[in-house]
Amino acid sequence: MSQKALVLFAHGARAASWAAPFERLRDLTQARTPDVRVSLAFLELMTPRLPELVAELEAGGVDEITVVPVFLGQGGHVLRDLPLMVDQLRLDHPGTTIKVVEAAGENAAVLNALSDYCVASLSQASPD
Template structure:
């Protein structure tokens, strides 16, 4: 990745700001692993920035490629319905932007194995 590339960790959001703490830690850890890529958090609702706000800011800063990673355990309604609409609207607004949408993080085998290992360690 390069300085014109960004990774957006997209989460639901909540009214209680404490809810965002693990996502903020994930963002920081990911940014440390990708020093040449902008890694930011965006939220569907209740928290800022929203995905459209963040993408607008990134485009203004010269970002040319964005990957959106839904930090959801599954492909539920928000990931299957709401997020594709947001991505489609952003593609219309920024036709020169290369925007990719990843699958929900919880759909990845390695993530499920990590959660399983944690749960097994509790037994």
């Protein structure tokens, strides 16, 4: 039976507190998918980096990985850096299927949820 993992792939930052919303997203997603290992990986400045995480997942028996770029837009990191990294990972881990889905901010449902939040902010009380 195939073992699956979901990797939320974010940029990374110098401040550890930057990762807090991504950790909450990981935890919320893990709670909804108990049979799938949900992890965070970062492009730079934070660990684990994607190559190290993929190696760890494979060593733990995972053979199907879905990477979700948790980026609002498809800039150079999503369009150029991530595909190159994934191509190398596929060569390094031929027994593991690695697929990448669209950046979160390119998904209609995500954009609608963000729009809902923006519209709802109009009715929030103003700070005095």
